[in-house]
Amino acid sequence: MKRTIPAAWLALCAVAATAPLPALAQKSDWSASGNLSLVSDYRFRGVSQTYNLPAVQGGFDLGHRAGFYVGTWASSVGANDRDRRVPPGSPPGTRPPQATTAGTFAGGSSLELDFYAGYRFEVTRRTVLDVGVIYYLYPGAKDPITLRRFDTTELYVGASFGNLTAKLNYGLSDHFGLIDSSGSYYANLAYVQPVARATNLVAHVGYQSVNNFDDLSYADFKVGVTTEAAGIIWGLAYVGTNAEERHFTVLNASDGTPKAVAKGTIVLSIGKTF
Secondary structure: OOOOOOOOOOOOOEEOOOOOOOOOOEEOOEEEEEEEEEEOOOEEOOEEOOOOOOEEEEEEEEEEOOOEEEEEEEEEOOEEOEOOOOOOOOOOOOOOOOOEOOOOEEOOOOEEEEEEEEEEEEEEOOEEEEEEEEEEEOOOOEOOOOOOEOOEEEEEEEEEEOOEEEEEEEEOOOOOOOOOOOOOEEEEEEEEEEEEOOEEEEEEEEEEEOOOOHHHOEEEEEEEEEEEEOOEEEEEEEEEEOOOHHHOEEEOOOOOOEEEOOOOEEEEEEEEEO
16 A cells, blocks of 8 residues: 555656767657665555554656556565464463454565556646556455455546645545445645755645545644655654544554554655665
């Protein structure tokens, strides 16, 4: 679940001509870019996907000068491990429980893979539209009770007006394994304000509506700063939600303690683009 779909509006690559006459610069119709980052907590729409623990993330984008693009992005996520402790006070010979603790991606491979494709184009000099589709894949992960997969498909449409971006994601499939939740949507606004060379203030507010599950709908926000130094992009942000804590609390598989995964927190990040 990627907190923001990668921009994929890529610079064109220049190549040298091989003609025997004086070389003429040519532009490729295709360009590529990649990214790699480490975050102190993977927050997707304000909710931790790693049980408030760090994550490694990376992606690759391929774009055409006409505006078409495809890409993939991956992140480590919190897989739900089986709690093999014998409850205190159990009779001799009691075997460990076979049920897993409550969690986000039970039985999975601790991996999220996103695949997306779209078309981005200018409407005016300062207005850009972006339409596409994204598929979230969690290899091997299933709800331990319903045995439904968490894989989800969304359509998205976005518009950038200078430093302001508005985007809407609409669920074509059930919302991450919830029965009869297709038609859920996520609307968000993001703003970037340059304050110094290679330094930006960033702000975001969004609303996740879960169809047929009003108690799971919530708003989220983020405020922070990013800067580039020594070829690395450094980030610091505060992320929060108004989600009902009782619906966004999971049990730590190692010791059974509860973790509130939608509670406000500071997120640190370091990243590199290439």
